[in-house]
Amino acid sequence: MTTPILELRDIHVRFATLDGAVEAVRGVSFSIRRGETVAVVGESGSGKSQIMMGVMGLLAQNGRITGIAEFHGMNLIGLPRRALNRIRGERIAMIFQEPMTSLDPLFPIGAQLIEPLCHHQGLSRKAAHARAIELLQLVQIPEPERRMAAYPHELSGGQRQRVMIAMAISNNPELLIADEPTTALDVTIQAEILTLLRDLQERLGMAILFITHDLHVVRRIADRVVVMRRGEKVEEGPVETVFATPQNAYTRALIDAEPEGRKPPVALDAPVVLEVRDAAVTFGRRRRLFQPAEPGFRAVNGLSLTLRRGETIGIVGESGSGKSTLARAILRLLPATGTIRLHGRAIEDLAPRALLPLRRDMQVVMQDPFGSLSPRMTAGQIVAEGLLVHHPAMSAAERDRAAAEALTECQFDPALRNRYPHEFSGGQRQRIAIARALVLKPSIIVLDEPTSALDRQVQKQIVDLLRRLQAEHGLSYLFISHDLAVVRALSDRIMVLKSGELVEAGPCAEVIGAPKQDYTRRLVQAALLG
Amino acid sequence: MTRFILRRLLTAIPTLFLIVTISFFLMRVAPGGPFNQEKGLNPAVIENLNRVYQLDQPLWSQYLHYLSNLLHGDLGPSYTRPDFTVTEMFATALPISIQIGTLALLLALTIGSVLGIIAALNQNRGLDYLVVATATAGSTIPTFVIAPLYQLTFALSLSLVPVAGWGGGALVNKIGPVLTLMLPQLAVVARLMRGAMIEALRAHHIRTCRAMGLSEVSVVCRHALRSAVMPVISYAGPAAASLLTGSVIVETIFGIPGIGRYFVEAALARDYTVVMGTVVVLAAFTILFNLIVDLLYAIVDPRVRHD
Numbered sequence: 001m002t003t004p005i006l007e008l009r010d011i012h013v014r015f016a017t018l019d020g021a022v023e024a025v026r027g028v029s030f031s032i033r034r035g036e037t038v039a040v041v042g043e044s045g046s047g048k049s050q051i052m053m054g055v056m057g058l059l060a061q062n063g064r065i066t067g068i069a070e071f072h073g074m075n076l077i078g079l080p081r082r083a084l085n086r087i088r089g090e091r092i093a094m095i096f097q098e099p100m101t102s103l104d105p106l107f108p109i110g111a112q113l114i115e116p117l118c119h120h121q122g123l124s125r126k127a128a129h130a131r132a133i134e135l136l137q138l139v140q141i142p143e144p145e146r147r148m149a150a151y152p153h154e155l156s157g158g159q160r161q162r163v164m165i166a167m168a169i170s171n172n173p174e175l176l177i178a179d180e181p182t183t184a185l186d187v188t189i190q191a192e193i194l195t196l197l198r199d200l201q202e203r204l205g206m207a208i209l210f211i212t213h214d215l216h217v218v219r220r221i222a223d224r225v226v227v228m229r230r231g232e233k234v235e236e237g238p239v240e241t242v243f244a245t246p247q248n249a250y251t252r253a254l255i256d257a258e259p260e261g262r263k264p265p266v267a268l269d270a271p272v273v274l275e276v277r278d279a280a281v282t283f284g285r286r287r288r289l290f291q292p293a294e295p296g297f298r299a300v301n302g303l304s305l306t307l308r309r310g311e312t313i314g315i316v317g318e319s320g321s322g323k324s325t326l327a328r329a330i331l332r333l334l335p336a337t338g339t340i341r342l343h344g345r346a347i348e349d350l351a352p353r354a355l356l357p358l359r360r361d362m363q364v365v366m367q368d369p370f371g372s373l374s375p376r377m378t379a380g381q382i383v384a385e386g387l388l389v390h391h392p393a394m395s396a397a398e399r400d401r402a403a404a405e406a407l408t409e410c411q412f413d414p415a416l417r418n419r420y421p422h423e424f425s426g427g428q429r430q431r432i433a434i435a436r437a438l439v440l441k442p443s444i445i446v447l448d449e450p451t452s453a454l455d456r457q458v459q460k461q462i463v464d465l466l467r468r469l470q471a472e473h474g475l476s477y478l479f480i481s482h483d484l485a486v487v488r489a490l491s492d493r494i495m496v497l498k499s500g501e502l503v504e505a506g507p508c509a510e511v512i513g514a515p516k517q518d519y520t521r522r523l524v525q526a527a528l529l530g
Numbered sequence: 531m532t533r534f535i536l537r538r539l540l541t542a543i544p545t546l547f548l549i550v551t552i553s554f555f556l557m558r559v560a561p562g563g564p565f566n567q568e569k570g571l572n573p574a575v576i577e578n579l580n581r582v583y584q585l586d587q588p589l590w591s592q593y594l595h596y597l598s599n600l601l602h603g604d605l606g607p608s609y610t611r612p613d614f615t616v617t618e619m620f621a622t623a624l625p626i627s628i629q630i631g632t633l634a635l636l637l638a639l640t641i642g643s644v645l646g647i648i649a650a651l652n653q654n655r656g657l658d659y660l661v662v663a664t665a666t667a668g669s670t671i672p673t674f675v676i677a678p679l680y681q682l683t684f685a686l687s688l689s690l691v692p693v694a695g696w697g698g699g700a701l702v703n704k705i706g707p708v709l710t711l712m713l714p715q716l717a718v719v720a721r722l723m724r725g726a727m728i729e730a731l732r733a734h735h736i737r738t739c740r741a742m743g744l745s746e747v748s749v750v751c752r753h754a755l756r757s758a759v760m761p762v763i764s765y766a767g768p769a770a771a772s773l774l775t776g777s778v779i780v781e782t783i784f785g786i787p788g789i790g791r792y793f794v795e796a797a798l799a800r801d802y803t804v805v806m807g808t809v810v811v812l813a814a815f816t817i818l819f820n821l822i823v824d825l826l827y828a829i830v831d832p833r834v835r836h837d
Binding site for chain 1: 833
């Protein structure tokens with residue numbers, strides 16, 4: 001065995017907060033050898049990112065790191081900035097979770113690639129320019145010469161992450177720290193980025209330290225894995241061993257946190273609750289004076305579906321495929337063409353006032369549990385708000401009781417209902433959002449990526465909760481997700497969308513088990529199912 | 531870009547028209563007129579004067595007359611200084627106000643930005659507190675306190691500079707008015723820059739720069755400063771418009787023959803044409819500087835260009 005290039009011993013990271021010191025990392029030690037891929041796994045808040053942020057001198061102002069981080073025998077912790085800057089970006093490079101914001105929006109990507117090249121290798125601008133084009137080729141950016149002048153906002157998320165990778169490998173680092181590099185990307189793009197990192201590692205022989213919460217990713221690319229929980233290392237070992245025989249109960253729980261189980265089928269003669277025919281949504285360009293309106297962009301193009309009582313239709317696709325737009329059109333939150341029948345009654349032309357009582361029957365749970373709850377209202381008020389509109393005769397006490405009941409059903413302690421959203425975790429907030437939908441006793445709930453922002457373990461609990469509520473109340477779900485593992489656990493039928501059109505539809509097991517279309521196959525492969 | 535500028539200049543025309551119209555009629559709602567201020571003027575004389583200046587005609591006719599003159603670049607005669615036209619008065623006074631205003635603005639932007647950056651880089655440490663405290667004090671002390679203090683100390687006690695007067699535009703005469711105009715602006719710029727810089731330094735792309743081992747100078751001056759400068763630019767536009775068109779207080783205390791004084795003097799004397807003239811100049815400057823701000827925005831931030 002070769003000696004480690006980076007060895008961490010007894011790393012502590014503390015943050016000074018208004019509530020006193022918070023210890024995010026508590027005495028973690030591990031090492032990484034040349035050419036090796038080590039994955040640090042843990043849920044959000046486990047401190048997994050803060051270790052490397054601390055080692056690289058990138059902690060927030062109130063953070064302090066102690067311990068030893070030996071890079072080729074030199075302790076990086078406490079190193080003066082000048083000396084650290086000769087290592088950062090040259091011998092150890094880093095890519096981040098947020099491809100959208102990690103590049104400077106005010107400079108073309110070429111300039112951002114050239115600057116570290118000139119800085120570390122002393123290249124002339126011309127030589128650096130040529131090298132930057134090479135790097136863009138290496139990370140498979142099409143038309144690299146032209147792209148040099150592009151600004152980050154002109155690139156997609158996947159392309160931006162490629163540019164970040166190009167920048168990180170520009171000085172042939174010995175170690176690449178990848179902090180959740182694929183989390184913010186679509187599944188198929190995720191797979192491409194992972195493949196790219198693998199290729200680059202083989203070519204350049206660098207070690208990769210992969211920080212992630214996603215066990216699929218770990219299994220796919222890592223040699224060794226370090227499992228973290230609440231700032232401590234709970235387990236470490238080769239990937240196969242840890243996955244096959246996890247020693248720690250928490251590791252076991254993480255591995256088992258895949259959403260499992262299948263939805264029991266609905267009776268064939270179950271009544272139809274929602275029928276959509278040829279729904280289309282066009283985002284038109286604004287019409288200029290004296291000019292004909294431009295044809296506009298068709299986000300949803302002639303989609304139809306039939307939803308029965310107790311049934312779940314999973315709507316799957318990458319970002320931009322039109323799945324959320326379709327849901328909004330059905331909820332009549334967007335102008336659309338086509339017919340929408342709710343319990344047999346056409347609602348597409350109803351005036352807002354006539355539509356209002358029907359809205360009670362179709363509720364929605366949004367993706368972002370942080371943004372979709374008013375920060376100025378308590379959990380109880382949020383849940384009860386819909387009752388004010390739909391049951392104005394109810395007294396305040398009755399509303400509060402109904403809210404408490406709905407929260408209890410969502411396994412949310414109703415004693416906490418007088419607290420504000422920011423006091424709750426993502427999983428708890430999503431429970432509040434589900435209770436808000438449930439309190440009105442709807443027959444249909446549109447679930448727009450309700451589990452995407454949650455950790456796997458919490459995800460699993462929410463999936464179980466949704467399934468139980470459906471069975472108890474005979475709810476019908478329109479379940480929108482890019483995550484096939486969750487869709488498989490919840491849906492009867494699946495619709496695969498791409499660019500606003502239907503690619504494939506059918507029973508869940510058929511679509512995932514034997515996809516007919518290339519695009520579906522790619523999605524299934526990227527999701528690493530089965 | 532050219533199309534954008536042209537479009538903006540075209541939209542300026544209705545704006546100016548509205549401002550001129552509203553000010554014209556508001557002005558006339560105020561009681562009195564230019565010639566009944568002094569007691570004991572013979573009514574026959576007033577009548578004559580009114581006839582000469584066409585003030586005896588119906589208001590709408592006066593308005594149309596003013597508009598037509600304005601379109602020809604004629605701001606009319608001054609009623610209280612009959613030897614001068616408004617254009618002539620502005621021709622001598624405006625350059626003086628612009629000189630002082632420009633100097634004050636440039637100094638406030640440079641020194642304020644530097645102080646703001648220093649404060650941001652030392653956030654919540656001694657130097658930061660010092661800058662913030664000074665800036666707060668600077669923006670709370672009114673101009674009419676700073677100016678006499680300056681005169682008292684540097685002119686009367688130390689005899690380093692003249693107390694007041696323009697002195698044909700000598701540098702020593704400009705120091706006082708420029709400093710007095712600059713200080714409150716500097717305080718605002720410093721605080722704006724501090725806040726924007728702290729925000730900018732927390733951005734993810736700054737973390738990327740640091741992770742790539744770029745020097746602190748490049749991180750701060752090249753990457754963070756460019757996004758931090760945005761709020762300062764948007765403040766500087768309207769500030770420039772008001773600084774360059776002169777300050778009543780500063781010009782009065784230092785006896786500077788700039789345009790700022792005219793506004794108040796003329797308003798009190800119902801010197802309609804001079805008031806209208808200053809309104810037109812101020813509006814034009816405001817429109818111009820807002821356009822410049824938008825152009826600067828587009829230069830600094832490529833995302834604006836594409837909209």
